[in-house]
Amino acid sequence: RVARHVQATLVPIQDRVIKEDKSPVTVADFASQAVVAYYLKRHFAADRIVGEEDAAAVRERPDLAKRVVDAIRHAMVGEPAAAAATDDEGRTRLFSALIVLTTDHSSTMQWLGLIDHASTAARGPISATERFWTLDPIDGTKGFLRRQQYAVCLALLDAQQTVQVGVLACPNMPFPSLTSSPTATTGSLAWAVRGHGAWHAPLADTDPLSATPLTVAPRTSATLTVIESYESAHANHALSQRVQARLAVPTSVVRMDSQAKYLAVARGDAHVYLRVVGDVHYREKIWDHAAGALIVHEAGAAAVDVTGRALEFPREGVMSRNVGVVATVREDGLLEKVVKAVQGDEDFARYAATVPSGASPKM
Numbered sequence: 590r591v592a593r594h595v596q597a598t599l600v601p602i603q604d605r606v607i608k609e610d611k612s613p614v615t616v617a618d619f620a621s622q623a624v625v626a627y628y629l630k631r632h633f634a635a636d637r638i639v640g641e642e643d644a645a646a647v648r649e650r651p652d653l654a655k656r657v658v659d660a661i662r663h664a665m666v667g668e669p670a671a672a673a674a675t676d677d678e679g680r681t682r683l684f685s686a687l688i689v690l691t692t693d694h695s696s697t698m699q700w701l702g703l704i705d706h707a708s709t710a711a712r713g714p715i716s717a718t719e720r721f722w723t724l725d726p727i728d729g730t731k732g733f734l735r736r737q738q739y740a741v742c743l744a745l746l747d748a749q750q751t752v753q754v755g756v757l758a759c760p761n762m763p764f765p766s767l768t769s770s771p772t773a774t775t776g777s778l779a780w781a782v783r784g785h786g787a788w789h790a791p792l793a794d795t796d797p798l799s800a801t802p803l804t805v806a807p808r809t810s811a812t813l814t815v816i817e818s819y820e821s822a823h824a825n826h827a828l829s830q831r832v833q834a835r836l837a838v839p840t841s842v843v844r845m846d847s848q849a850k851y852l853a854v855a856r857g858d859a860h861v862y863l864r865v866v867g868d869v870h871y872r873e874k875i876w877d878h879a880a881g882a883l884i885v886h887e888a889g890a891a892a893v894d895v896t897g898r899a900l901e902f903p904r905e906g907v908m909s910r911n912v913g914v915v916a917t918v919r920e921d922g923l924l925e926k927v928v929k930a931v932q933g934d935e936d937f938a939r940y941a942a943t944v945p946s947g948a949s950p951k952m
């Protein structure tokens with residue numbers, strides 16, 4: 590809700606900050622992180638969260654802080670109506686709504702505090718004995734600014750850093766597939782619980798019983814659909830082209846922002862997600878992959894890095910032992926074929942040389 594509201598009222602230059610790594614962050618990123626942190630804190634008070642953002646930039650800009658809190662308030666205002674305050678839960682929600690509706694300085698500080706509640710940059714490292722969440726409040730911020738695909742991504746990892754729960758909310762993804770008629774529902778929600786499968790529902794549908802199991806169907810077309818980042822700064826499009834030529838099957842390419850690409854593979858919109866970034870030294874971040882990787886896994890597809898190594902999700906946030914990602918639908922030998930095609934590329938040696946020792950390729 591918060592993201593949709595900001596997208597509808599977006600003033601691109603005013604509502605955006607450029608981070609040190611030159612990537613953009615918007616009012617929606619901050620507001621979404623605050624709202625998700627608010628609910629996680631309410632239900633799982635002790636749990637730590639590795640969120641992508643922190644509030645430092647917002648604290649420096651009162652105009653931005655106001656926009657962030659306005660967006661949060663707009664999204665949360667429906668809350669009291671949804672809960673007639675007749676029971677404990679209802680009373681809690683009403684009380685929360687009063688905080689939400691308060692516009693004073695201390696309530697603004699509380700919301701900024703919630704952004705930092707979900708930040709290890711603000712709160713320090715997480716101990717090795719704790720489970721933790723990872724949150725990308727708006728993944729695909731560049732897609733969000735272009736009014737294309739983006740996703741709100743949340744995953745729960747145990748103390749062993751294994752993803753146990755993954756959720757992707759994709760407000761601009763047609764439901765149930767990319768080829769759905771233009772009048773179909775826009776907005777898809779997918780989630781997975783390790784060992785219990787993956788599920789798919791229209792984002793607007795709040796009835797969990799209407800969800801359908803998400804299971805990758807075998808490929809029926811002769812053409813392999815490859816999905817990759819829209820942004821050439823995030824994906825080496827030329828390398829991807831060469832890899833596709835090596836596969837010796839006709840391919841078509843779909844370019845899309847965010848972890849919506851994992852959902853596209855999990856539900857058969859695409860057969861291969863290939864991510865080899867342009868910068869050989871770039872390392873992926875856990876909030877960009879944890880939820881999507883579990884969803885494709887539980888849907889029956891597979892995800893590894895481009896060296897064929899299993900994806901790892903360190904609580905520190907940076908996937909230092911992985912390079913890129915390959916996810917494919919379940920099909921005999923397809924994953925191995927794509928990894929081999931990447932390894933056969935003239936540029937691959939440059940990437941492989943940056944993987945720390947001890948991280949030798951293994952499927």
Ligand SMILES: Nc1ncnc2c1ncn2[C@@H]1O[C@H](COP(=O)(O)O)[C@@H](OP(=O)(O)O)[C@H]1O
Binds near residue numbers: 725731732871
């Ligand atoms: N140079 C780079 N190479 C690869 N990925 C990058 C990158 N700079 C930023 N990213 C990550 O790519 C994510 C978007 O991926 P995609 O291209 O699949 O949409 C960004 O997430 P955010 O939009 O949450 O910042 C960001 O974390």
Ligand SMILES: [Mg+2]
Binds near residue numbers: 728
């Ligand atoms: Mg991201």
